[in-house]
Amino acid sequence: MLLDPLYLIWATIGYVLMFFIAAFVAPKLANKFSGRLSLYTSMIIIASLTIGIFSIVIAVIFTMLSNYFGNIIEISGLISFVFIGVVISNLLMYFLSPLLINLMYKTEKNAKLQSIVDKVKNKLNYRGKLNAVVTRNFSLPNAFAYGNFIFGKYVAVTPGMLNLTSESELEAVIGHEIGHHLHKDNAVMLLFGLLPAILYYLGYFLFRTGLFYRGKRESGSNAILAIVGLVAMLVSFIVQMLILAFSRMREYYSDMVGAKASGKKMMQYSLAKLHYYYKGNQYALSNLNNNSTKMLFIYAFSNVIANPLKEFEIDEIKKEKYSAVEEFLSSHPPIPKRLEFLDKLPY
Template identity: 30%
Template sequence: MALEDLRLSMILTLAFIFGLTTLAFVFLLDVFGLASPLAALIIAVVFNVGQWLVSPFLVELFYHVRELPYSEAPHVHQALEEVVARSGLREKPKLMIAEVPYPNAFAYGSPLTGNRVAVTRGLLNTLSKEEIAGVLGHEVGHIVHRDVQIMTFVSVLPAFFYILGRMFLYSGGDRDRDRSGVIALGFLSLFIYFILSLANLHLSRIREYYADYHSVKTAPSPSVGAARLMSALAKIVSYTGRMKLQGAELRVAGFKELFIADPDRAVEDMESLEGYQLARRIAERRVTLADKILELFSTHPNIVERLRRLEELGRYEKL
């Protein structure tokens, strides 16, 4: 998928998400006579902006995030500074560490906190400096493309309609006719939740490809950028997969769309890499129909397809 196709797909997906959300808000509030269409639009905007502003604090609380001192990991700060310089950002994002054992990284932020990039303790213990630089290039790509704002903006919307649907289904009405109408609204809310969830997952996969491209583009050369990010992703998937097979409980239920790799799919992705010397020779594996169907319900692209595209990017002399 070319960069122009990725950008167009992202714009169309966002238009669909916000269009459907706005229509649903207006319809549901108008049905119950709770607000006029104009008031419904205002409520929708306030709701979205409010959850965007507070989401960084929830992320830091959930994953035990703190600022990473320069003295504790100077090589990580240096790698981030190099990536930021090549990305053309005016200000270096604040570097944070999440005290969780599995390797991963994520970018997040809001006007209240500024841009932040977090690496996990497991990442520092698993990857080399070059691989960490590849991961940081990916996360800075999310900041450059404003994915941080976009994904925190849309991530709560499906959950809202899920809660609304359950509330309608369990509350019912005083009369049979009222109850049937409320139940219908409940199922409609759950249907909207399902459609928004699929749209969000599609958007999340697009932004991962887009950020991968940025990591490769800002490396000393495309071949170096592709190689170090491929190696990093392979290690992240393999290490996390082994931890899960050994019975480790990974706290990944919330905000996993922010991660560079989906921890919930680590075992499946690890199995996809076995026999191919991790990232090398990955293009030889065929992506099956089952792989493509499973990808529809994942926050991240299929690991085989993702590494294959990185390998293709590495063949360019200049991006």
Template identity: 30%
Template sequence: MEEKAKMRRLSTWKLKLRMFLATVLLFGLIYAILMVVGSILGLGGPLFYALLGFGVIFLQYLISPKIVELTMNVHYVSEAEAPRLHAMVDELARRAGIPKPRVGIAEIALPNAFAFGRTKADGRVCVTRGILNLLDEEELRAVLGHEISHIKHSDMIVMTLVSAVPLICYYIFWSTVFSRDDEANLVGIAALIAYFIGQLIVLFISRTREYYADQGSVEIGGQPHKLASALYKLVYGSAQFNRDDLKQVEGVKAFFLNDVSAAYGEIEDLRQLDMNMDGTIDLAELQRIKYGGVKVGMGARILELLSTHPNMLKRVERLSKFT
């Protein structure tokens, strides 16, 4: 038991270090771009675009909960309407040390869950109608623990802030790319390059926070093999979902537990997890992964760089370390 606790502490330290270094690199990138713009165009240029970028992000921060609610067709449920769901959220929130989030159900068939809100006190945890018909109680508890960990770690605020950096670079690019001034054109090209680099860093931070939320679920009582099994089922559920209906929620897929767009391509790889082919991942299977590892192809590793979520094989392998 002490060995597991020590390993979780070490894992937490590594995750925090990765997120800190990525964030420093991201804001260092925008600082360098703004310094170059300032030296060429004058002090008004970078200040204006910085304020514009953060203004847009602040507006997004204010209205995003309503956008998510409308896109996902969310309605909030009372304890009388969903007693089991409320009981699990209440228990996990107390374990996490945060106020109990509002509990909602999204009336979409895609099996998944998500958390959103402006602050910890404004947190909302929602499950889709599809996930309620797919997971057993302990799998659902592990999923809810993951989402509550997102609220505990203030991921909504963190991702909103880091998303501002590529946005500012994008504004600078569009404001200079059609200029007749050669120096301004060079700034525009540099801003475009910084935009793409910034996006990759934001995606890296997003993937790291998914690992962190997985670990958070384990720390507040979720069983690693139950979370792994839930993720396995969600990939299959996403892959079987109607492609046209899937497009309607792709704009908010970063909120989901897995990358629903990548699910179809992940099915073949996931067969190496379910060794007895019963549609779940049990403790014995997860422990075999712990010692035997997984095989992640080069193509999957490259695609992961462009995803908001970690490669599912790597994610399950990491969960196996907590058994």
């Protein structure tokens, strides 16, 4: 079945199309959006586009299957079964994730870090308790926000980040992470993450079912079933690319909060230090890229600088080239773009 010609043809077309969009179309669209549309407008457009594509594809699948197979109740049941299964599994992960992350990173409370988190939280008028923790078995410089209303909300900082940044820079980093809590990014990204998962598993089920029955008995209807499933899987990757773009915008959104907490220069310095650290340490970068929770980190785009950075060093980073394809496939924007974005803020 893996050598099925239909599968190979459509898979090849899908991957070629995806990388063409990543390499040529997406960068041009991004350049047009920047400068003309605000961050908020861009997020609304991408969110609407994502939901719209998902809704259209589900409607097309439902209509096509109804026309070819006629049993609307059975088709509705199939779509509902996939939807409920994906939602339940994702909700379980969302609710259990704080416990799993605490176990995975062996987090522990830190009184000094808690006082800094409380200070920044009050400055940002965040209402609610935030637990400040330090990771014990992950020391690379980074920070992340996680949690929910059941098991509590957390701001985690690694020992490497504590050593890398000054207190003012650390306040900017913590402000960025509190921004994720303010914007409810964990819940927002969970909801958007359901869309490609539903399309993929629905498509996979239809595709495998079509192939199985084609092997038993040649029929146009079964071929249609396989094609519809394959198209749904292909569209799930496109929707995932849109969600990654949405995630990158949420990072800019939280950078704004970090700048508000401690000034845009402190936010820039903390990002620049992370950039220099991982640029000069390929082992650390590889370790980070292979981490299963890297999407949570403040730095997740593909010698520790303990001294303050100079202005020209920040300017040099802004001039650095970066891969449009890597950016397109990443949940975080490249550091040069984040530094340029911060320049435009009034803080």
